[in-house]
Amino acid sequence: MSWIKEGELSLLEKISANILKAGPMPKHVAFIMDGNRRFARKKNMERQEGHMQGFNKLAETLRWCKHLNIPEVTVYAFSIENFKRTEDEVDGLMELARQKFERLLEEHENLEKHGVCIRVLGDLNMLPLDLQQLIAKAVFTTRNHNKCFVNVCFAYTSRYEITNAVREMAWGVEQGLIKGSDVSEALLSECLYSNNSPNPDLLIRTSGEVRLSDFLLWQTSHSCLVFQSVLWPEYSFWNLCEAILQYQLNHKSIQKARDLHREHQALQQLEADRACVAELLQHHSNGKPVDSQRRQEALLHYTSCREERVRDFLEALKHKRDSFFSDLCSESLLA
Amino acid sequence: MAVGISYVSVYDNHGVFQKNNSRLLEEIKRQQQDLLGVDGSMHSVEFLSSGSDQHQHNVVSCRPTVRVLSPDDGKQSIVHVAQQLCRSVENKERSFKDINVSMLDLLLRESKNIPDPELVVKFGPVNSTLGFLPWHIRLTEFISLPSHRNISYEDLLGALQRYGACQQRLGQ
Numbered sequence: 001m002s003w004i005k006e007g008e009l010s011l012l013e014k015i016s017a018n019i020l021k022a023g024p025m026p027k028h029v030a031f032i033m034d035g036n037r038r039f040a041r042k043k044n045m046e047r048q049e050g051h052m053q054g055f056n057k058l059a060e061t062l063r064w065c066k067h068l069n070i071p072e073v074t075v076y077a078f079s080i081e082n083f084k085r086t087e088d089e090v091d092g093l094m095e096l097a098r099q100k101f102e103r104l105l106e107e108h109e110n111l112e113k114h115g116v117c118i119r120v121l122g123d124l125n126m127l128p129l130d131l132q133q134l135i136a137k138a139v140f141t142t143r144n145h146n147k148c149f150v151n152v153c154f155a156y157t158s159r160y161e162i163t164n165a166v167r168e169m170a171w172g173v174e175q176g177l178i179k180g181s182d183v184s185e186a187l188l189s190e191c192l193y194s195n196n197s198p199n200p201d202l203l204i205r206t207s208g209e210v211r212l213s214d215f216l217l218w219q220t221s222h223s224c225l226v227f228q229s230v231l232w233p234e235y236s237f238w239n240l241c242e243a244i245l246q247y248q249l250n251h252k253s254i255q256k257a258r259d260l261h262r263e264h265q266a267l268q269q270l271e272a273d274r275a276c277v278a279e280l281l282q283h284h285s286n287g288k289p290v291d292s293q294r295r296q297e298a299l300l301h302y303t304s305c306r307e308e309r310v311r312d313f314l315e316a317l318k319h320k321r322d323s324f325f326s327d328l329c330s331e332s333l334l335a
Numbered sequence: 336m337a338v339g340i341s342y343v344s345v346y347d348n349h350g351v352f353q354k355n356n357s358r359l360l361e362e363i364k365r366q367q368q369d370l371l372g373v374d375g376s377m378h379s380v381e382f383l384s385s386g387s388d389q390h391q392h393n394v395v396s397c398r399p400t401v402r403v404l405s406p407d408d409g410k411q412s413i414v415h416v417a418q419q420l421c422r423s424v425e426n427k428e429r430s431f432k433d434i435n436v437s438m439l440d441l442l443l444r445e446s447k448n449i450p451d452p453e454l455v456v457k458f459g460p461v462n463s464t465l466g467f468l469p470w471h472i473r474l475t476e477f478i479s480l481p482s483h484r485n486i487s488y489e490d491l492l493g494a495l496q497r498y499g500a501c502q503q504r505l506g507q
Contacts, residue, residue, distance in 0.1 A: 081506020158473060163436045166417045170424045170431035180422035185410050188417060210501070214473035221410065221466045225477070246462060253461045257348050261406065261466060268411070 001056050003103065003150075004110050005063040013237050017068055020241060023248045026201035028072040029065065030223070032215055033058065035207030035231030042231070048092045053233035055100060064237050066114075066148060068244070072197055074151040076215045080123065080160055094131060097154065101134040108141055115147025121193035122156035123164070136328035143325075151197060158217035165191035168317055177313040181276050182306055185265055190314055194219055202247045206232045206239075222258045224250045277302045336380070336399045338495065342450055343401050348465035350405035356382075359403060406466040408447060413470055416442045443470060451475065454498045456491070458483040476501050 009017060033054055040050025058075060065073055078097070083090060104111070104118065111118070120135045127135070135154070168191045172178040178187075189195065199219045205212075208229035212220070226243040230236070277299045281290045290298075336343070345352050345359070352359060360382045367380070381400040416439060423429050443449075451471045455464075457479045464472065478494045480486065 079506055084505070084507045159436050159440075159470065162413065162470065163434065163439050166420060166439060167431050167434040169417060170421050170434055173421045173424045174431050180418055180425045183414060183418045183421050185414050188410075188414060210477045211474055211503075212472060213506075217469040217473060218410065218413075220464070221469050222463055225462050225464065227477070250460075250462050254463050254465075257461070257463070257465050260349070264406070 001052075001059065001103075002110075003059050003062070003100070003107060004114060004116070005059045007063065009064075009067050009237070013067075016237075016241055020244050020248070021069065024251045025068065026070060026224075026244065026247050028074070028198055028200045028202075029070055029243075030074040030076075030200035030203045030216055030220065031058075031061070032076045032203070032205040032213065033232040034205060034209055036233060038207060039231040039233040047089060048096070050233065051093060051096055055096065057233050057235050061235065061240065062148075062150060064240055068240075071147070072149040072151070074121075074153065074194070074197070074200060074216065076153045076156070076213070078122075078154045078156070079214065080126065080155055080157045081214065083126070083155075094128060098131055098134060101131070101138050104138045105134070105141065111142055112145065115145045116142060117145040117147075117149045118142045119149065119151045119196065120154050121151055121161070122154045123160050124155060126155045130332075133328050133332035136325045137332065140325050140329050149197065151194065153215065156193075157214040158212075159214060161193050162188070162218055164193070165189075172313045172317070175316070177316055178309050181272065182310060182313075184269055184272065186269070187310060189218070190310075191317065192218065199223060202226065202243060204228060204240075204243045206230055206235055222254055222261060224254055273299060273303050273306065338492075341399050343399070344404050344449070344452065345401070346404040346467050348406055348467075350407070352403045353405035353407075356403045359401075363401065402449065404449070404468065408449065409466045409468050409470075412443060412447050413439075416446060440470075454478065454495075456480060456494050458486075474503060474505075 008014070036050040036054040037047050038050075039045075039053065040047050043050075045053075062073060065071075078093060082093070085093075118138050120139055124132050124135060165188050169178065169183055169187060173180055194216070199221075200216065200223045202224045203212075203216065203220045204226045206228050208227070210227045212225075224247045226246045228239055228243065230239050277295065280302070281295065281298055363380060363382070381398045383400060383402045419442065420429075420434055420438075424431055449468065449471060451473070452468070452475050455467070455472065455475050455477050457477060459482065462479075464477075476498055478497055480490055480494060
């Protein structure tokens with residue numbers, strides 16, 4: 001079945017959508033699509049069928065988001081923890097992924113028409129090589145589409161993602177691109193797999209579980225969290241509206257908290273830069289006191305140098321990541 | 336503490352608890368005195384805030400611990416560990432390739448020694464973690480209660496019962 005479901009909303013759905021759209025709307029929604037297996041048990045289906053229904057629900061949800069003008073969606077498709085499942089189930093999920101990514105490639109014209117950019121976030125080298133190659137092709141072919149963004153977390157956990165970001169910064173240091181003192185909250189964010197996306201405004205988890213299961217822990221620190229008891233394959237347009245309503249009710253308070261955090265971050269960066277400058281001036285002036293104008297000039301100069309270093313490093317990181325995908329693509333052509 | 340929970344932390348996203356932690360400690364001591372009288376001193380609480388000395392102790396210790404946390408214990412702590420690791424790479428003490436999840440976890444534990452919370456009881460209408468310990472909450476269950484004002488024992492017990500009903504499959 002297809003990734004893209006065509007079709008308009010019903011009249012009632014349209015009216016509700018318009019009412020919601022009168023208020024603040026999330027621009028990025030993240031889903032923990034939980035409950036496929038419980039759904040299968042409930043309907044006396046095979047587990048695999050439950051997962052298939054789950055995928056169909058994803059396609060439907062993307063259609064609703066399009067009609068609600070929500071341009072970006074991130075989903076938790078496969079956790080690194082899920083490798084612990086039985087070999088049968090894991091193989092089944094890998095096979096499902098293969099089918100779906102192959103289907104995606106077949107639909108590439110449709111994806112272009114709708115401007116869908118697919119990104120896959122995770123430790124992809126944990127996956128079978130042929131799946132990595134399929135994923136790389138999907139990501140590569142849709143990389144310039146910019147009307148809507150679908151981020152699929154596959155072989156992903158947040159702790160692995162954060163660790164990877166730290167490793168990348170350490171790589172940058174080893175390469176001489178950045179200094180240890182350049183490491184900051186903002187820089188770490190830029191090194192996450194999700195660095196091309198704004199943080200999710202809304203995180204929805206279905207099936208009644210009330211935990212985050214190692215999903216986007218960094219990025220959702222100031223997101224609206226909505227836990228819904230419906231099983232994922234039974235998710236409805238109304239469930240989505242309910243979640244968006246929660247987002248709207250929380251919007252002002254969360255915005256305030258976000259702003260507060262941002263101010264605090266900026267202050268911390270300023271303090272860090274000041275400390276570095278003080279140390280440098282100490283060295284160069286041999287202990288003689290430095291006037292405040294000189295200090296201020298040194299601070300401005302230091303900050304702009306740091307920002308340039310960081311820009312170059314992030315450029316190098318982007319290149320490294322793009323090469324990972326394009327190399328996989330060319331490998332599969334040769335194979 | 337009466338139900339056997341040995342480690343409790345309190346958090347608010349403005350850091351008010353952190354700034355007024357001595358008042359919190361006084362209040363806890365006062366209420367223990369009121370409720371337990373002479374016996375109160377037998378159940379002394381270990382009170383930790385981010386400034387105080389962190390010594391290694393197991394979560395299952397005899398003395399209940401109250402910990403005051405603020406947003407700096409969250410992302411900023413992770414950033415500090417990252418800086419530490421990057422500086423050691425700068426000093427050629429290690430390679431970036433050595434960095435893995437257990438290393439980060441270990442360093443975080445060494446610096447702040449905060450155990451992963453099994454349960455967060457959230458008070459107030461805002462549906463967000465507001466920066467609370469991002470690294471530590473990967474498997475934490477979140478139970479919301481409307482307010483901490485005039486909260487009763489039954490309310491808290493209800494939350495604990497709901498926690499008891501949670502089933503974690505841990506990926507499986």
